[in-house]
Amino acid sequence: MTTSRGRARLGVLVPFTNGNLEPDLVLMRPDGVSLHSARMGGYDEDEVPDAAQMQGLGAADLDGPLSLLLGVKPDVVIYGCTSATLTHGPAFDRALADRIAAASGAKTVTAAGALVHALTALNVKKIGFASPYVPAINDMAVGFLGDLGFETVSRAEVDATLGNHEQGALDPDAVYALGLRANSVAAEAIVLSCTEMRSVEVIDRLEQRLGKPVVTSNQAIMFETLGALGIGGGMQGFGQLLEKGGR
Known part of the structure; x- marks a missing residue:
């Protein structure tokens, strides 16, 4: 129980x-x-x-x-x-x-601090990054992580500008596909940023496919x-x- x-x-x-x-x-x-x-x-x-x-x-x-x-x-x-x-x-x-x-x-x-803590615990420095954010926020996110020693070597963005509720409405299959697009040979881990995105449900699936850690907000x-x-x-x-x- x-x-x-x-x-x-x-x-x-x-x-x-x-x-x-x-x-x-x-x-x-x-x-x-x-x-x-x-x-x-x-x-x-x-x-x-x-x-x-x-x-x-x-x-x-x-x-x-x-x-x-x-x-x-x-x-x-x-x-x-x-x-x-x-x-x-x-x-x-x-x-x-x-x-x-x-x-x-x-x-x-x-x-944001938790992402940094997680990547540090995993001893990761090079990441693939994805989120449902607009490109300008992705730029800021990459800069934030870069300032703390993490290099974004690949990146994926959604194909449309999403509103608040639209970000949360992305289904796990769409998030999985986004994570795949963020991957590259050089990336030691994939970061899926956004507390509103349904990333938790696809972590194991992505890790099994990619053979590397997946970190979500x-x-x-x-x-x-x-x-x-x-x-x-x-x-x-x-x-x-x-x-x-x-x-």
Whole structure:
């Protein structure tokens, strides 16, 4: 019998249109770990999530959603948008994590920081990159990772400009195809960035096809979170990263 609570509580700050982060985290959560969320604004639901929109989300005031989230006394607070800090740069991402940690007293994980943590744990330097973002955000994401020592040697983009809900509506087969297009001989791992994209469901399938690690935003979040909680032991079904166990 599995248990839904009692071991640790995860507090998740979620962009208000995002419908896939929470289901992914529930899918990957260990026994006894519960999930609690609060929604963030700062962007326009009906606008294309371009650099300006995502920078607006990253810069939005978190006092309201964070204060409500802290009512459940989470052990870890997760900032659940990758592009909101990718578009501002590594220093902004670290400063945001520090501010959340100071305000909450909890360990803090950001989606962008979790990608970096995961690639470091895998000892990977050269990546293939894909996301549902507009090309300008992909440029910023590649620059963010480049500033931290990761070289993007191949890259794939979606064929259309996707709105907030359209990004989440990409089905796993479309995400799988995107991951294949991001691959190259030189890439040591594939990165699928975006907490709204349904990447978790195709990790094992892609790894079996490509013979290399696949890192996704939500999988990386869970990996770093498990490490922050001191929960070890491999987890099957979500790629080589989680088979390593959190650390």
